[in-house]
Amino acid sequence: MYIRSEMVGFGHYLPPKILTNDDLSKMVETSDEWIRTRTGIAVRHIAEGESTSVIAGKAVANAIKNAGLTPQDVDLLILATVTPDNTTPSSATMIARDLGFRAGVPAFDISAACSGFVYALTLADNMIRLGQVKTAVIVGAECLSKIVDWTDRNTCVLFGDGAGAVVLRAVKGNGTAEDTGVLSTCIYSDGTQYEHLKTTGGVSTTQNAGFVQMNGKEVFKHAVVSLAEAAETAMKNAHISKDEVNWLIPHQANIRIIDSVGERLGIAPEKVIVTVDHHGNTSAASIPLALSENMEQKRLHKGDVVVLTAMGAGFTWGGAVVRL
Helix, strand or coil, rough: EEEEEEEEEEEEEEECCCEHHHHHHHHCCCCCCHHHHHEEEEEEEEEECCCHHHHHHHHHHHHHHHCCHHHHHHEEEEEEECCCCCCCCCCCHHHHHHHHHCCCEEEEEECCHHHHHHHHHHHHHHHHHCCCCCCCEEEEEEEHHHHCCCCCHHHHHHCCEEEEEEEEEEEEEECCCCEEEEEEEEEECHHHHHHHEECCCCCCCCCCCCCEEEEEEHHHHHHHHHHHHHHHHHHHHHHCCCCCCEEEEECCCCHHHHHHHHHHCCCCCCHHCCHHHHCCCHHHHHHHHHHHHHCCCCCCCCCCCEEEEECCCCEEEEEEEEEE
């Protein structure tokens, strides 16, 4: 018997405050046209009075309800974030507490920046396939507005807040590409690129979180190659051809990157999911947000083959193939 991890529930949450490009033009020297042309972003959501654990918890609760389950059914919780509520304990344990998970259920955070959700998916899928857990929740959530320098127009226009969650359950498969569930994952990192995308602070250096700092040209150059190569590897490992792919959901960083990745993979634009226009870059939340939103809109359907690919600070990157 072959065990797969099936996505059985999706949930997301976006803070109610919306920050438009016109709003930003009153804060820094920029314009709606400048931002749209370079990034594809029109609006982003900003958390006010809500921490990462709060917005993540709302997405998790929605996903569990959507799956027809209760918090008592969950065996594992992984939160991908670079903006936790506290340095310690993990924000995942706060979510487990607030939602009433069973005592003893493992809950922890991982930090892989924009690749965080793919990293979390890989960990949860491995634990399910090993038989260690049967039901897992993975959530990507960020309050990036808290680590953005609102005087730096090169970065402040990019980021937004939000959370997306997915419930995974163990199902029997045949070990073929026709199975439902996670068909393959792959994750990578290259610490030699550390300086190109980072925050200016940290607990053991400056004793504060610092602000996001980015070398845009280097990030763009590496992002297109890494995103495409991770997707290709994931498809190869899953024995899925590009013609069998129904949807590509890349990390939502920048419309130019998204378009370039689709072209490099030879996947038609109409098969590429884009949410960056109304979410901005939400780091670890971007892929699960896109999954949940498009499931809710019934754009994605049972049986669809979806390729996920992400790249973020570190550099970290990875890909996955899922049959819904």
